[in-house]
Amino acid sequence: METTTSQVLISRLADWGVDTVFGLPGDGINGLMEGLRRNADRVRFVLVHHEEAAAFMASAHAKATGKIGVCLATSGPGGIHLANGLYDAALDHAPVLAITGMQETSVLGTGYQQEVDLTKLYADVAVYNQLVVNPQQLPGLVDLAIRHAYAGRGVAHLCVPNDIQVAAAGEDPYQHVAPANPPHTAPIYLDPPVRPRDEDLDRAVHLLDGAGRTAILAGVGARGAGTLVEVLAETLGAPVVKTLPGKMVLPDDSPYTTGGLGLLGTAPSEELMGDIDTLVMLGTNFPYTKHLPEPGKVKVLQIDLEPARVGTRLPTDVPLVGDVAATLEALLPRLRRHADRGHLEKYQAAMRDWRAKMTALQDPDRDPIAPQYLAACIDGLASDDAVLCCDSGTIATWAARHFTIRGEREFYLSGNLATMAPGLPYAIAIQHAFPHRQVIALQGDGGFAMLMAEFSTACRYQLPITVVINNNNSLGQILWEQMVLGYPEHGVRFGEPQPDYAAWARASGGFGARITAPGDLRQALAEALAHPGPALLDVAVDPNEPPMPGKVNYQQAKKFATAFLHGQPHRAAIATTLFKDKIAQLRGDS
Structure with missing residues (x-):
């Protein structure tokens, strides 16, 4: 059987350690599908229902494993569908390779059916973006695409026309000055040096040794360096704030952390940012600058692998370009320990108070079910090695504050893109990568509905994921955003009839249950987590529970009140919920 270009492409992916490709077939990639069939012993193909889900899965695979994630889509609309998931990978710096089809080279530019120039479409999202026009370009272009994805921590794209896909691997329709490819060798990618220069470390030591009240802001770039971050916190007497993508850098019960920052963060973290003279930023490009100290008011030290990101958010006194772990290993032995513990102890006490208030909101007797209680049940029943895949919306608030x-x-979510719908595809991809771990998808009803067909994908592959829907029958985050902006509620409640997502789960071949009473929740969740295959729990939660910021400023309160009093059709129910929350917190204080 003649070896085709597609076989060479897929085989080269396998040489790079790729064992899974997520995608959906189409007539624009039939040659590539045949290449996958002929390499089925080395690369498995995971069939999805929507290409957007395939891109989310590739993104999640890259985030969770650190290895290249690969997705495949047909020409035209298939490639267009990939875009949202590819932007998720790009904005969160996850290495992903997208492979798409294209019409035969002989008809390009003629307005042929489904002819979309995907290289132009991906020009903004891809760090490497190439149309393959000659079989001789492979496997070299695969190597370059993957190296660019790793080096740029982003998306690479190869677009392969139909006739190139099925061409003989050795075919060379053109004369070349030199061979297009070097001799076939084992693929290799080497990370660049990650330790800052000694003179830069000396500047960092000078700044930190002279610091008074310091805070550390740790992002996902500090993942794996948690022990070193705690040593830095102990040395400086500095509380540690975690960005939401960096939630897993430190345990939530660490004596050094004040939790998250911003709308989904904690009051102690908000207060801390106004009570420091020095900020250490570790592997973060936190975009919400209004929650950071006022520029110029504090000294800033920032550690990041990407030189272009250093100084993007705040004027930076000492930039350190390097890996967080390697940099801290070089920096810590040079620092003196700060004897004054008063600053750290102040925020440790504030966090004890905050945790008590959050626990008070996890009331099992509230009816309708409090979303805080739902998140707390997941937290209490999930295993110590569980992976939580969170969607965007109000559920991100409940996960940030109540899943420890x-x-x-x-913990994984769409960080900078903050798109709806990735929770379920993330869970599928991560369960594929780690079959023996407990994987849970926490989604809102709005996000789940967008890609709910992928639950049947989980059933087809018998993946033991647990999907929990925080169902407020609305676009909850948008509802509260409208109120904070002072707008009357509009277009955010779905109304009746409500879809029966539990019935969909059972029809797909999985476990499905709908919970409306708080007394039934914990047992039903335990059953779902124990189910050997895919399970779904559709939980009707209080639709009037506001995801309040950790610290409400005057303008937010004023606009909320304006919307509340003028045109808010559910103000009585919301007022009741807010009253119950306050009573619960007061009881927690007593």
Whole structure:
């Protein structure tokens, strides 16, 4: 059987250690599908229902494993569908390779059916973006694409026309000055040096030794360096704030952390940012600058692998370009220990108070079910090595505050893109990569509905994921954003009839249950987590529970009140919920 270009492409992916490709077939990639069939012993193909899900899966695979994630889509609309998931990978710096089809080279530019120039479409999202026009370009272009994805921590794209896909691997329709490819060798990618220069470390020591009240802001770039971050916190007497993507950098019960920052963060973290003279930023490009100290008011030290990101958010006194772990290993032995513990102890006390208030909101007797209680049940029943895949919306608030990182737990969501719908595809991809770990997808009803067909994908592959829907029958985050902006509620409640997602789960071949009473929740969740295959729990939660910021400023309160009093059709129910929350917190204080 003649070896085709597609076989060479897929085989080269396998040489790079790729064992899974997520995608959906189409007539624009039939040659590539045949290449996958002929390499089925080395690379498995995971069939999805929507290409957007395939891209989310590739993104999640890259985030969770650190290895290249690969997705495949047909020409035209298939490639267009990939875009949202590819932007998720790009904005969160996850290495992903997208492979798409294209019409035969002989008809390009003629307005042929489904002819979309995907290289132009991906020009903004891809760090490497190439149309393959000659079989001789492979496997060299695969090597270059993957190296660019790793080096640029982003998306690479190869677009392969139909006739190139099925061409003989050795075919060379053109004369070349030199061979297009070097001799076939084992693929290799080497990370660049990651330790800052000694003179830069000396500047960092000078700044930190002279610091008074210091805070550390740790992002996902500090993942794996948690022990070193705690040593830095102990040395400086500095509380540690975690970005939401960096939630798993430190355990949530660490004596050094004040939790998250911003709308989904904690009051102690918000207060801390206004009570420091020095900020250490570790592997983060936190975009919400209004929650950071006022520029110029504090000294800033920033550690990041990407030189272009250093100084993006705040004027930076000492930039250190390097890996967080390697940099801290070089820096810590040079620092003196700060004897004054008053600053750290102040925020340790504030966090004890905050945790008590959050626990008070996890009321099992509230009816309708409090979303805080739902998140707390997941937290209490999940294993110590559970992976939580969170969607965007109000559920990100409940997960941030009520799902605790402990043991080997991990937490993933769409960070900078903050798109809806990735929770379920993330869970599928991560369960594929780690079949023996407990994987949970926490989604809102709005996000789940967008890609709910992928639950049947989980059933087809018998993946033991647990999907929990925080169902407020609305676009909850948008509802509260409208109120904070002072707008009357509009277009955010779905109304009746409500879809029966539990019935969909059972029809797909999985476990499905709908919970409306708080007394039934914990047992039903335990059953779902124990189910050997895919399970779904559709939980009707209080739709009037506001995801309040950790610290409400005057303008937010004023606009909320304006919307509340003028045109808010559910103000009585919301007022009741807010009253119950306050009573619960007061009881927690007593």
